[in-house]
Amino acid sequence: MDRKKASKEIMELFIRAVRKYNALERIPVKSDTRHHLYHSERHMLDTIGDNPAMNVTDFARALGVTKGAVSQVVRKLEDKGVVKRYKSGTNEKEIFLELTDAGIDIYLKHKKTNEEIIRPLIRELNKHSVDKVQFLIDMFEWIDGFLDQSRKEMTKTV
Known part of the structure; x- marks a missing residue:
């Protein structure tokens, strides 16, 4: 196998997959009767639900984005009433995030959907x-x- 040719093909496939993924991210999904959430919002909601004791800095590190990017998405989620911020009792600068009751409902539904979506990948990996x-x-x-x-x-x- 020609490694240079294989490298080029891998890069082309990767770029195509990234473009398709980016297109999917721009499609809002109705998560309940009131909320349309974009992929970045759903992903943030999942990350908050999975890691209830993390601060904003830790979320940014975990997601590979800036603290400003986290704050931007969190602000949108706060406006939708699914996330709220709170400060640490010991450090006023440290900001934590938690899901509201509506956020928890969406998080649980999204977890179930994610499990269904990943089944074909698991079947493929099992081969x-x-x-x-x-x-x-x-x-x-x-x-x-x-x-x-x-x-x-x-x-x-x-």
Whole structure:
């Protein structure tokens, strides 16, 4: 196998997948009778539901975005009445996030939907050896690190 040709094909497939994913992110989904949530909002809601004791800085780190990006999405979720902020009793600068009752309802429904969506991926992964699955995980971790490094280098020159 020609590695240069394979590298080009991998990059083209990755870019195509990213574009499709970005298109999906722009589609709001009705999560209940009152709320339409964009993908970034649903993802933030899930992250808050999964990690109720994390502060805004930790959320930004976990999601690979800036604190400003977290605050922007959280503000939209607050306006929709599904998330609220609160300050730590010990540190006034530390801001935590929690789901409201409406947020918890959406979070639980979204968790169930995510389990249904991931079933085809699990079936596909079950067709392959543990080594192949681990290789795929390793490659995505490498790509994640590569993109972080590329972003750092690009922002140095701006």
